[in-house]
Amino acid sequence: MSVLVVGSVALDSIETPFGVSKETVGGSATYIAAAASYFVTPIRLVGIVGGDFPQRGHAFLEDRKIDLEGLEVVEGGKTFRWAGRYHYDLNERDTLSTELNVFETFDPKIPEKYRKSRVVCLGNIDPVLQLRVLDQIEKPRVVVCDTMNYWIERKNAELRETLKQINVVILNDSEARLLSREPNLITAGRVIRGLGPSVVIIKKGEHGALLLTDQVVFSAPAYPMENIFDPTGAGDSFAGGFVGWLARTDDMSEENLKRAVIYGSTLASFCVEKFGVEGLADLTYLQIQDRFREFRELSRFEED
Numbered sequence: 001m002s003v004l005v006v007g008s009v010a011l012d013s014i015e016t017p018f019g020v021s022k023e024t025v026g027g028s029a030t031y032i033a034a035a036a037s038y039f040v041t042p043i044r045l046v047g048i049v050g051g052d053f054p055q056r057g058h059a060f061l062e063d064r065k066i067d068l069e070g071l072e073v074v075e076g077g078k079t080f081r082w083a084g085r086y087h088y089d090l091n092e093r094d095t096l097s098t099e100l101n102v103f104e105t106f107d108p109k110i111p112e113k114y115r116k117s118r119v120v121c122l123g124n125i126d127p128v129l130q131l132r133v134l135d136q137i138e139k140p141r142v143v144v145c146d147t148m149n150y151w152i153e154r155k156n157a158e159l160r161e162t163l164k165q166i167n168v169v170i171l172n173d174s175e176a177r178l179l180s181r182e183p184n185l186i187t188a189g190r191v192i193r194g195l196g197p198s199v200v201i202i203k204k205g206e207h208g209a210l211l212l213t214d215q216v217v218f219s220a221p222a223y224p225m226e227n228i229f230d231p232t233g234a235g236d237s238f239a240g241g242f243v244g245w246l247a248r249t250d251d252m253s254e255e256n257l258k259r260a261v262i263y264g265s266t267l268a269s270f271c272v273e274k275f276g277v278e279g280l281a282d283l284t285y286l287q288i289q290d291r292f293r294e295f296r297e298l299s300r301f302e303e304d
């Protein structure tokens with residue numbers, strides 16, 4: 001099934017306890033599309049960059065066979081920039097700056113050939129733009145949406161409008177609490193399902209993820225890692241692995257949603273092993289399969 005990804009394409013400046021990188025290629029759409037590209041190709045990307053977006057950024061996306069017809073380049077404009085610092089506890093991150101730049105006037109135009117995309121993944125951008133994208137798509141089979149505290153706080157009413165049209169929402173635990181105003185994650189999931197999406201996925205950083213539907217509470221373990229260099233993009237890689245698997249299999253059953261969550265966790269685990277998008281640059285499907293199987297062993301035990 002065809003996959004359309006919409007989101008930010010960015011230049012990120014990141015500080016972790018292990019190193020610093022300046023203006024590295026990032027953005028929600030970049031990570032989602034790169035992760036999903038291991039399951040289906042080409043992934044269609046809609047986003048915007050300035051004329052300053054470097055050649056290495058275009059090359060990375062092209063190498064992953066991502067269709068860039070929907071990537072608008074504003075000559076003379078400045079690419080979206082984000083800067084973040086991770087604490088010693090890598091689950092804790094401070095946003096140092098967000099410069100919207102070309103995003104301030106972004107009006108997503110979905111190319112004609114993308115309009116029948118079956119799977120749509122709305123990366124973390126202004127919920128007003130997310131809705132504008134959906135208005136241009138003809139009957140998608142599944143719409144997955146990511147968001148973050150920045151939008152929950154600044155565009156709450158607009159986000160609630162968007163959520164009415166979403167099948168699957170992916171957020172992290174603190175975002176789920178912020179959106180639902182519920183401290184308990186199971187309750188938060190139920191409240192968020194009441195806003196529209198029938199499936200809620202709550203990511204818990206290095207503690208795994210919860211898949212919540214009206215029938216299922218599935219707790220996916222996190223992959224135990226000793227070498228986490230840079231958690232940036234983990235959430236987006238999760239979303240990319242998740243939608244990639246759904247698109248590859250065209251199966252929305254609850255058992256397959258569970259597999260998709262594990263594929264999401266698998267891609268996130270590869271992402272954080274290296275700085276920026278490097279961890280998603282040249283994996284093999286075999287590596288992904290091997291790690292997917294390791295997840296099963298993580299929580300398998302004998303009854304007696």
Ligand code: AMP
Binds near residue numbers: 125150233
């Ligand atoms: P993640 O670590 O998966 O939550 O996502 C990190 C990516 O999100 C970075 O590459 C940033 O460029 C991008 N990002 C951060 N803040 C925003 C925002 N307000 N809007 C769009 N993208 C953002």
